[in-house]
Amino acid sequence: MQPVISIRNLSKRYAGGHEALKHVSLDIRRGEIFALLGPNGAGKTTLISIVCGIVTPSAGTVEADGxxxxxxxxxxxxxxxxxxxELHTDAFEPVWSTxxxxxxxxxxxxxxxxxxQILRDLSLWDxxxxxxxxxxxxxKRRVMIAxxxxxxxxxxxxxxxxxxxDVELRRDMWALVRRLRDSGVTIILTTHYIEEAEEMADRVGVISKGELILVEEKHALMRKLGRKRLTLNLAEPMETVPEGLSEWDxxxxxxxxxLRYEFDANAERTGVPSLLRRMSDLGIGFKDLATEQSSLEDIFVSLTSDRRERAA
Known part of the structure; x- marks a missing residue:
């Protein structure tokens, strides 16, 4: 299917030499929710402003629906x-008129x-x-969406x-975005709220210092880069980790x-069962266990930290 937004080698350099975008290429699929993650100053707003015709690119091309x-x-x-x-609208105009x-x-x-219909959907009718x-x-944020x-x-x-x-309005907006996607609208959102992307997005792009460093299906990204933590509530406290468990770090x-064990999500099948078997062989009992999956926030921090280390 032809992408609804097609971005090729997009760059933006401002007066003074600041390069806000560096050769960004990206396709947005029709009907998806795409989340662009990045810290403040990463280039998210510049990218949107170029696609929407507010900012002129220094290089590259963008097509919207062809x-x-x-x-x-x-x-x-x-x-x-x-x-x-930013909220920009005429303060003295009635909602309906604007x-x-x-x-x-x-x-x-x-x-x-x-x-x-729009005002009712956004709880603005009253x-x-x-x-x-x-x-x-x-x-006012709802009016901007309307x-x-x-x-x-x-x-x-x-x-x-x-x-x-507030949290309640955030949830209302998430529900609205899903309804819009269900009606066929393609949604592209920028955010630094990780839970927003985790809650809604079909795909996630990570941008840092003007470069698009990763684009991935949300669930595939978490499977590929996510880590898990296993926590075992021991039947009896222990002073040190036995030598027989040293291979699990x-x-x-x-x-x-x-007892805590952090592991690659992909290694779960082999890592955890073999650990539990070894503990049983050594006579180490536990009362309870729990696992936690890495969030998108953990993954985002890891990606940007790796980027900074490579640059250094």
């Missing part, structure tokens, strides 16, 4: 909705039913007559969509009541 963003700007931009990180105006900007005919300045920060959806885009960019919002808790 339309070059420079040569065929109008057609490309019509297919894209953008929810920026959302309807955004629809008209893209040449879409007036459609009260569509505007009503606020439709309220001025923007009267709304809470979370409600404006981005007003012209019925096929592609929706969410730049740090839940920055500064085990550690004891401070109170000597737990």
């Amino acid at each position: 339309h070059d963003i420079v040569r065929d700007y109008r057609a490309a931009r019509t297919r894209i909705g953008l929810v920026p990180q 959302v309807a105006f955004s629809r008209g900007l893209f040449g879409k005919p007036s459609d009260s039913a569509k505007i009503e 606020k439709r007559k309220a001025k923007i300045k009267e709304l809470s920060g979370g409600m 404006k981005a959806l007003a012209h019925e885009p096929d592609i929706l960019f969410l730049d740090e969509p839940t920055a500064g919002v 085990l550690t004891l808790s401070d109170d000597r009541s737990e």
Whole structure:
């Protein structure tokens, strides 16, 4: 299937020599939720701004639904909705008016039913007559999403969509994003909230210092790079790890009541069963055991740390 967003060798160098993006190439599949992870200053917002026609690239090409963003700007931009990180909207306009105006900007005919549907989906219907300045920060964020959806885009960019919002609103937005994806909208979100990517994304890209260092299916990424920890609650405390268990690189808790083993998720079949058999042979008993899987945060920190070490 042809990608809905196709980015090739994209670079951006600002005045003064700062290189915000370095030869980024990426395909976004139609109908997926793609999460772009990276710390502040990694280049996430610059990448989105170029695709949306706000920033001019220094080199490279971008196509949105087959339309070059420079040569065929109008057609490309019509297919894209953008929810920026910063809240920019007319403080004195009522909610209904500002959302309807955004629809008209893209040449879409007036459609009260569509505007009503968007406002209801975002729990804004009761606020439709309220001025923007009267709304809470979370409600203003919802209005920004409503404006981005007003012209019925096929592609929706969410730049740090839940920055500064409470947990309840974050969950509401996650549910909305899933509904949009189910309706056929392609979602690209940037975030430094690891749980946001872990909760929603189909694929994850990691960007650091302007370079796209990894793109992977979320679950495949966790299987490939994730680690697990086995914790054994010992029947009797031990002073040291027995010599007979040295091949597993085990550690004891401070109170000597737990034995811990960190291992590659891929080695689980061979590592853990053989460890438990050896413990049984040595007469070491345990009352309980638990395993923990690495999160995307652990993986992200590991990737960026490795990158820094190689650069050094």
